[in-house]
Amino acid sequence: MNFTQIKTFRAVMTSTSLSAAAQKLGRTQPAVSLAIRSLEETLGLKLFERKGRQLVPVPEAQYLLLEVEEILGRLSTVSRTMKSLAEGQSGTLNVSAMPGGIFLFSRFIGQAIEPNSDVELAISARSSLQILELVSSQSIDFGFGDAPIKTHESAQFTIDAISGECFCVVPRGHRLAKADIIGIKELDREPIGVLQSNHAHHRKTLAAFEKSGASYRKFIESQTFLPLLQFVRSGHCVAIVDPLTVVTESIMNSGLDDIVFKPLKEEIRYDYAILTPSHRPLSQLAISVRSAWIEEVIQFLVEIGANPKHEQAL
Secondary structure, eight states, X not given: OOHHHHHHHHHHHTSSSHHHHHHHHTSOHHHHHHHHHHHXXXXXXXXXXXXXXXXXXXXXXXXXXXXXXHHHHHHHHHHHHHHHHHXXXXXXXXXXXXXXXXXXXXXXXXXXXXTTSEEEEEEEEOOHHHHHHHHHTTOSSEEEEEXXXXXXXXXXXXXXXXXXEOEEEEETTSTTTTOSSBOGGGGTTOEEEEEOTTSHHHHHXXXXXXXXXXXXXXXXXXXXXXXXXXXXXTTSOEEEEOHHHHHHHHHHTTTOOSEEEEEBSSOOEEEEEEEEESSSOOOHHHHHHXXXXXXXXXXXXXXXXXXXXXXXXX
16 A cells, blocks of 8 residues: 555545545546555455445445554654654753853753653753763763863864853952953952862963962862852952853842952953764754754853854864
């Protein structure tokens, strides 16, 4: 049996006449009759009694109709599913983000995926190194983290690099809180909250202090920026933070005004990366979410004046 025979058979079985079936199918009556005759020859079974221009189904035709309805129903379901997959609103999505970005990343995905869509989602918070390992082993669809310093395994993944200018965060009552912009020299001997010493941002911050001639006074190290903000709030230190921390803080604590973020005179850029496995074909869902997330990050950086730069798929 072919698809044309099946559709024609159902149309004849569910119509009041042969002409009505032909009209439903947008075909001529002779073409419908020919298709039915061809189906009977294929099955080796007479399905209809011919009485003038009428086709009267035999009992076996009723059984075939049940089977045909199930087949066509299944095909319709498959068609809808494939259309949904093609539109990126069905399928599975396995992604990961660094702790400092997981809030914005999860919030974005929750808004990007329709509530009633047929999507199975797995999202995890991992360190940037762990994300690199997951992507290199082709274990996730894509990950969002710090840009890797070394890309010797780049054959295993591609990188969309996005960078933005960092900000200085100070307590509301700090002497620099009313400044329009803060220079590194103005942070001379100020207690500083920084990321751990093996992080690229730590090294960039230290280099900026050395270049300006300002004394660098480390107060506290942290794996991520958000804990540092608590010490800024309590007046223990100031910090130079990445732009997405500014965005996260503005959303999570929009009613608080105990700290302020100020642009820096010197350019200290923070480097993010969307890492995608090279040997794991992405679904349309993953492709659309990944593309939209890149646009979202860039838009965030534009809105806070972080002067974003984007380098596609290295």
